[in-house]
Amino acid sequence: MPEDAYYGPQTARAVDNFKVSNQRLPPSFIKAQAAIKMASTHANMEAGKLDSTKGNAIIRAASEVREGKFDDQFVLDAFQSGAGTSQNMNANEVIANRALEILGFEKGNYDIVHPNDHVNMSQSSNDTTHTAIHIAAVETINAELMPALAEMLIVLAEKSSEFMDIVKPGRTHLQDAVPVTLGQEFSGYAQMLELGIKGLEISLDGL
Structure with a gap:
């Protein structure tokens, strides 16, 4: 893992697994993914499933992704198998690591903020990927x-x-x-x- 990377091991493995086209998904899709993470985190906090300290850090990190600050951290090929699971994990890892920084912890300290357990809480790549396509289409249109x-x-x-x-x-x-x-x-x-x-x-x- 590069020291300055915000993505994590799941993304790094997928980079090796899916060397197909050297094309990346457009920024509009990445911004749409971040919108989903923000909305899901709000819902999970309202439902009492996620504490506000972690939740607010995730929302802030996702909003920075939505602003395009971490576009260079989305490193996967546009063509992947598994309904976008790797791309979803790329977003989860970037947001989790940035949220950890916001809270004053080292990147990779997933006991505090976990890409799956917290950022991806109540979600699946099988719903977030397709929803992100819809959001990206609406916003771009x-x-x-x-x-x-x-x-x-x-x-x-x-x-x-x-x-x-x-x-x-x-x-x-x-x-x-x-x-x-x-x-x-x-x-x-x-x-x-x-x-x-x-x-x-x-x-x-x-x-």
């Missing part, structure tokens, strides 16, 4: 995709107006067809994009 599509829709609408007087032949079945304006064509693009945005909004409800 809202933060990145929707604003980009909205900007593109404005541009297409502007071009539709700008090109409305430019007449061109329509095309169908590899032949010239009824004339249309270039503006009408761009209006169609805009309408398709608008319908796509509405479809995404419906998908967000499901996610």
Whole structure:
């Protein structure tokens, strides 16, 4: 184990086991995992299963992961077997070790804060991995995709107006067809994009 590592032995073994693509999971997925750890810790404290000292340290550590402070500690290949068990353990170990630091203990002192018993309490990789995919999708769609599509829709609408007087032949079945304006064509693009945005909004409800 490297001395400066926040991940632990489970992650280190998985690095050796899954040398597949040299691709990493995106930061949006890691942030989503951290959100799950924070929410689960809140629930476990409210249920009386986890004391507030450990719980608050875990929440603070997970919030730092969510801010991207430990992105370099998520070292696993994106392609793993076991429904993401190794990736889930990577998150558990990083958060546990950072929580130990926050509490004034050495990393690896798992008698105090344990990756499985405390950070992963009441969870399974079979639920957290799929939930993280949903959270990452929602956050990325809202933060990145929707604003980009909205900007593109404005541009297409502007071009539709700008090109409305430019007449061109329509095309169908590899032949010239009824004339249309270039503006009408761009209006169609805009309408398709608008319908796509509405479809995404419906998908967000499901996610």
